Amino acid sequence: MVPTSTPHSNVSSEADAQRISPGLAMTGCIPSTETLRQQALQASWRRGRGVASRRLAWRWTLWYAQKPGVWAAVLGLGLGALLWTLWQPEAPLLAVTPPASAPAPLPSAPDAAWPMEPTVLIDEGGARLRWSALDSVPAAPLNPPPAPNESPLTLQLDTQLHIKEPR
C-alpha cells in the first residue's frame, strides 16, 4: 500500500521538495535556503548602505563645522549672493503681473468730464499702467493749468498792514 500524504507534509529539505515535485522550489512555493540567504543578505546590504552613507555624511559635516574657515566661507558666499541679488535692478526678484480677475485699483479721474480708460501694457519688465483717452474725447492734460486769479493782489507796501495811524 502506498502511503498517501500531502506533498508538503514530509518536506524536510530542498532535495525532498525537488523529489516530490520537480521544480517546486523554482516556482516560489518553497524558496530554497540559498535563495533566502541571498535575499536576506541583499536586503541587509540595501538597508546598511543608506545608514552608512548618512552616518559618514554626518561625521564629515561635524568635522567641517568645527573649522572656522568653513563658516567664514559660508558667510562670505551668502553675503555675496545676497548683495549680487540686490544689485540687479533690471531683474527684480518678483515680477508683479496684474491678476486677471481682480485688476489693480485705478486712480480716480480728476474730473468726470474726462472719460479715461486704463490701458495695461505688459512687457518683459512687468506690468505698466497708463491712462489713455477715449477716441471720442479729445485728449486733455491731466493737470490743467489753474485759472487766472480774477482778484489781483491789492496789497502793497503802503497798505493797511503797515499803517498804524488811523486814516
Add this chain to the structure above:
Amino acid sequence: MSTSSPPTTRLIPSDKLGAIGSLIAEGAVFEGDFKSQKDLGIKVDGLLKGGISFEQGGTIHIGPTGVVENTRLEADHILIEGKVVGNVVARKGLEISGSGTLLGDAAYDELIDMHPRAKVRGKIEYRGDMDLNGG
C-alpha cells in the same frame, strides 16, 4: 527583483561577504558566544552581547546598524561598519569603514584599512613579523 551588492571594501573580498550564512537581523538581540571551527561568516545588524570566534577562516561583518558589546571578535576577515565594544583580532584583514566605531584594542596579522572618519579608541597592534632595525 532589484539586486544589491555587498558594500565596497578595500581589503575584505566580496566573495567572503557574499558567502556569509548567519545573520543577526536589525532589531534582534543575541546574548552569548558564537563559535565555529569552520570557515563560515556572520553579519550582525542587531545587538550582540557576546563574542564571535572562528578557529580557522571566518568572516565577521558588523553592519552599520550593528552593535556588539562585551565582545572578542576573532576571524580571518573582519569588517566593522557599526559599533564594537571589545577586542578584535583579525588574522588576515581588518577594515573599519567611515561609519565604524571601535572602543577597544585591535590586533591584525596582515592587513589593516581604516577610513579617515573611522572612530577608534584603543590600541592597534600588528602581530606579524617586524624588522625593527631595517625599513
